[in-house]
Amino acid sequence: MKIIVLVKQVPDSTEITVDKKTGTLVRDGVPSIINPDDLAGLEAALELKDANPDIKIAVVSMGPPQAKGMLQETIARGADEAYLITDRRLGGADTCATSRTLAAALKKIGYDLIIAGRQAIDGDTAQVGPQTAERLGLPQITYVDEIIELNADKITVKKALEEEEQILTSKLPCVLTTLSGMNKPRYMNCNDIVDSFDKPVGIMTFDDLDLDLSVVGLAGSPTKVHATFTKDVSAETKTYDLSAQETAELIASTLKEKQLITK
Amino acid sequence: MAKFEGYKDIYVFVEQKNGTIAEVGYELISEARKLVASIPEMGYQVVGVLLGSNITDKAQEVITHGADKVIVVDDELLKDYSTQFYADALTQIIKEFKPDSFLTGATVLGRDLAPRVAARINAGLTADATKIEIDTEKAKDGEALLLVTRPTFGGNLFGTIVCPDTRPQMATIRPKVFDMAPADASRTGEVVTFAPAWESTEPQVTIEKVVEKVIEGVDITKANILIGAGRGAEGCLDVLEACAKELDGVVCATRAVVEDGYMDKSLQVGQTGKTVRPALYIACGISGAVQHVAGMEKSDMIIAINRDPQAEIFTIANMGFVGDVNEVLPLLVEEIKKAKAA
Numbered sequence: 001m002k003i004i005v006l007v008k009q010v011p012d013s014t015e016i017t018v019d020k021k022t023g024t025l026v027r028d029g030v031p032s033i034i035n036p037d038d039l040a041g042l043e044a045a046l047e048l049k050d051a052n053p054d055i056k057i058a059v060v061s062m063g064p065p066q067a068k069g070m071l072q073e074t075i076a077r078g079a080d081e082a083y084l085i086t087d088r089r090l091g092g093a094d095t096c097a098t099s100r101t102l103a104a105a106l107k108k109i110g111y112d113l114i115i116a117g118r119q120a121i122d123g124d125t126a127q128v129g130p131q132t133a134e135r136l137g138l139p140q141i142t143y144v145d146e147i148i149e150l151n152a153d154k155i156t157v158k159k160a161l162e163e164e165e166q167i168l169t170s171k172l173p174c175v176l177t178t179l180s181g182m183n184k185p186r187y188m189n190c191n192d193i194v195d196s197f198d199k200p201v202g203i204m205t206f207d208d209l210d211l212d213l214s215v216v217g218l219a220g221s222p223t224k225v226h227a228t229f230t231k232d233v234s235a236e237t238k239t240y241d242l243s244a245q246e247t248a249e250l251i252a253s254t255l256k257e258k259q260l261i262t263k
Numbered sequence: 264m265a266k267f268e269g270y271k272d273i274y275v276f277v278e279q280k281n282g283t284i285a286e287v288g289y290e291l292i293s294e295a296r297k298l299v300a301s302i303p304e305m306g307y308q309v310v311g312v313l314l315g316s317n318i319t320d321k322a323q324e325v326i327t328h329g330a331d332k333v334i335v336v337d338d339e340l341l342k343d344y345s346t347q348f349y350a351d352a353l354t355q356i357i358k359e360f361k362p363d364s365f366l367t368g369a370t371v372l373g374r375d376l377a378p379r380v381a382a383r384i385n386a387g388l389t390a391d392a393t394k395i396e397i398d399t400e401k402a403k404d405g406e407a408l409l410l411v412t413r414p415t416f417g418g419n420l421f422g423t424i425v426c427p428d429t430r431p432q433m434a435t436i437r438p439k440v441f442d443m444a445p446a447d448a449s450r451t452g453e454v455v456t457f458a459p460a461w462e463s464t465e466p467q468v469t470i471e472k473v474v475e476k477v478i479e480g481v482d483i484t485k486a487n488i489l490i491g492a493g494r495g496a497e498g499c500l501d502v503l504e505a506c507a508k509e510l511d512g513v514v515c516a517t518r519a520v521v522e523d524g525y526m527d528k529s530l531q532v533g534q535t536g537k538t539v540r541p542a543l544y545i546a547c548g549i550s551g552a553v554q555h556v557a558g559m560e561k562s563d564m565i566i567a568i569n570r571d572p573q574a575e576i577f578t579i580a581n582m583g584f585v586g587d588v589n590e591v592l593p594l595l596v597e598e599i600k601k602a603k604a605a
Contacts, residue, residue: 036522095390099382121554124534125390127378130346134382139467140346142375156471161371167472174467181528222387222429226410228422239583241572244590251545251566251591252598254582255510258564260488260543261602262511 001052001152003045004106005059006116006132007038007074009067034070036180037117043185044147044178045115046078052150056080058109062090062101068201076188076196083109087205092218099131101216104209106136111173113155118143118177126177133175141168142177267363267406270430273298274362276353277311277325277333278372280344282318284325286443287368291436292329293444294395295366302402308332310362314352316342319456326452329444334360334455340464344372347467350379352459357384359457362431364409366395369435377435387426388433389413391534393440393557409434414534414557439484439538440561481513483530488512489541491532491559494519495548495569495588500526502592503547509599515539517555533558547588551576568592 011030034042042059049055059074061067062085071082085105093101106114114133119126126142133140146158148167156169160179206216214220242250255261273295277288292309299307311330313322315337322333334356340348353376357365367373369391381388394412401408409432412423426432483489490507492500492514500514507514516526518533532539533555544562549555551567551574559565560579567580568588577583584591 094387095378096382096385096387119535121535123390125378126374127381127388127390130375130378131382134350134379140375140379141468142346143371160476162476164476165474166470167474168468169471170468222385222426223389223424224387224427226423226425236581237578237583238581239572239577239585241585244586244594247568247584247586247591248594248598251582251584251595252602254566255543255599256602258543260510260564261599 001054001112001150002056002058002110003048004109004111004114005038005042005045005057005074005079006102006114006129007042007059007061007070008035008117008120008122009033009061009063009070010035010120010122032066032070034073035117035120035122037119037121037178039117039185040180040182041115041117041176041178042074042077042079043183044144046186047183048147048150049078058083058111060085060102060105060109062086062093062098062105068203071201072196073188073193075199075201076192077186078192081199081202083202083204085204085209087207089206089213090217092221093216094221094223095125095127095131096222097216097218097220098128099135100211100220101209102128102132103135104211105204106132108204108208113150113172114138114175116175116177118179129175129177136173136175139170139174140177141170141174144176144178145182147176267430270361270363271305272308272310272332272360272362272364274310274312274334274360274365274431275330276365276367276373276376277313278368278370279313279315279318279321282315282321284321285368285370285438287370287373287436287438288325289328289443290438290441291366291368292325294436294441296329296444298364298395298397301399302397302407305402305405305407307363307407310334310360312353312356314341314349316340319454322454324446326454327446327448327450329447329450330452332453332455334457336457336459338459340461343470344375345466345468346375346379348461349376350383351462352457353380354383355459356457357386357431363407365431365433367433367435369437373435377433381433386429386431386433387424388435389424389426390435392424392434392436395434395436408432414553437538439540483513483515483532484537484539486513486515486539486541488543489532489539489545489559489562490514491544491546491549491555492516492520492526493547493549493555493569494523495550496520496592497523497525497548499589499592502589502596506545506592506596506599509596509603510543512541512543517549517552546576546580547592549576550574551579 116129145160308331311325389411398408
């Protein structure tokens with residue numbers, strides 16, 4: 001059985017700050033990480049492989065050339081192979097164009113089960129998983145919190161909804177999107193990292209995908225950025241620089257005045 | 264001559280479960296009413312789309328909440344949500360009725376369904392939006408271009424996304440960002456029933472079991488007062504709890520605090536957590552990352568305490584205090600106690 005795990009390299013958003021003058025995000029020097037929901041998906045696949053060594057895991061990412069390092073790391077964690085789809089002609093893609101590109105690549109690589117993270121922390125769309133499933137004509141289960149059982153032709157998982165959890169069974173092949181927090185990703189040791197260089201990351205470009213240029217990248221993206229802007233400063237904003245005691249007193253008196261303190 | 268012949272009206276997916284309609288559907292219908300009112304020259308209607316089993320009698324409720332028309336698919340296959348059958352039905356509705364814009368709540372269900380449908384018809388879909396408008400200038404030329412704004416990490420804080428070349432213009436929109444207008448029992452509208460031609464009635468995914476989620480602690484979206492913990496408050500979470508207790512509020516957290524393992528994911532506020540609108544939000548040691556602010560900026564009153572005078576949170580707080588939460592919070596608890604005793 002072959003499991004494909006889709007991953008994305010993202011900036012570590014907890015370290016991003018805002019430049020007050022320009023209102024833009026300061027990304028310089030911010031480390032790149034594997035998107036957390038994707039890392040949970042990889043760990044879930046590795047746990048399935050732990051239980052059944054016949055399982056092969058292929059990790060696939062689309063992104064700039066520097067994402068290769070992240071993919072090498074997934075091999076060190078235990079993936080059998082990894083592919084980076086990278087090409088300037090594929091740049092600027094929205095989820096519609098990205099899912100076309102991924103689907104074309106996945107058809108080449110082959111799969112019995114596809115696991116993607118629910119959403120990436122730099123885009124937060126949660127659309128690439130379902131859209132890739134649609135383009136491959138596969139069933140999908142999103143917001144997966146636990147993989148319960150994997151058989152040759154079906155998989156049973158737990159899906160987390162707002163107020164309930166569902167135990168769902170899907171035919172294979174299918175696409176799952178996983179939630180960070182469903183497991184605790186394993187650490188790599190030094191030997192794994194050194195050994196991983198025996199298995200180089202495969203590179204795929206536009207030319208490998210049998211797609212028309214008009215359906216990929218910016219040109220193939222129906223959503224366009226119309227404007228970007230920074231948030232207006234609230235007119236009612238007031239900042240105080242007082243002693244801790246004065247701060248506490250002013251907050252308490254304000255809350256009392258607004259009837260937010262009740263007896 | 265319209266650019267997209269035959270495409271008109273603003274459609275809203277009305278999510279329901281066991282016949283109970285989710286509020287987000289009515290929030291979007293209320294907002295869609297404002298959108299069509301902004302472009303009277305287009306003569307657009309607000310159309311609800313209601314899918315389910317034994318739900319036809321709910322269509323009238325959708326009309327009282329602001330829909331001019333409701334398209335209903337009432338079919339046993341739609342009893343429980345299924346990506347397969349809901350996507351099949353919705354795709355056929357879109358092809359048949361040609362909505363100019365199609366709005367869906369950014370719920371777990373909406374974010375499962377909308378991308379699937381958008382990919383099938385190759386329509387543009389903007390995720391998890393917090394604001395929608397229509398370009399009133401373009402409307403004069405007969406085009407109702409939907410401007411969808413969402414927080415973004417693409418270099419700036421907010422991005423407005425458009426889909427100029429595809430129809431319908433699709434968007435998922437966060438629950439609780441729009442007010443729900445009160446129901447008006449005197450409203451009348453049209454109910455259209457639609458019977459899709461099922462590609463297959465054989466389910467690809469089956470529900471084995473449904474378990475009520477054990478919500479650890481409380482539902483932060485229902486709290487009137489929230490004390491938000493950021494990284495700067497990780498050392499005094501017990502004091503935040505004490506403060507919440509005095510104010511009859513609840514402690515919630517940023518993603519950083521949840522990822523650091525201090526608080527449960529169910530208490531996370533922000534783009535990847537929950538959206539909250541309490542009467543009071545006290546942001547403690549929170550820097551004000553876009554991600555977090557997107558989930559709490561609609562709070563009636565925001566008080567922020569942060570050591571860094573440059574912290575972004577101060578630009579959205581009604582009252583900002585430069586100071587160390589570790590020092591301020593214990594004193595605040597005492598002051599609140601005094602105020603209660605007075």
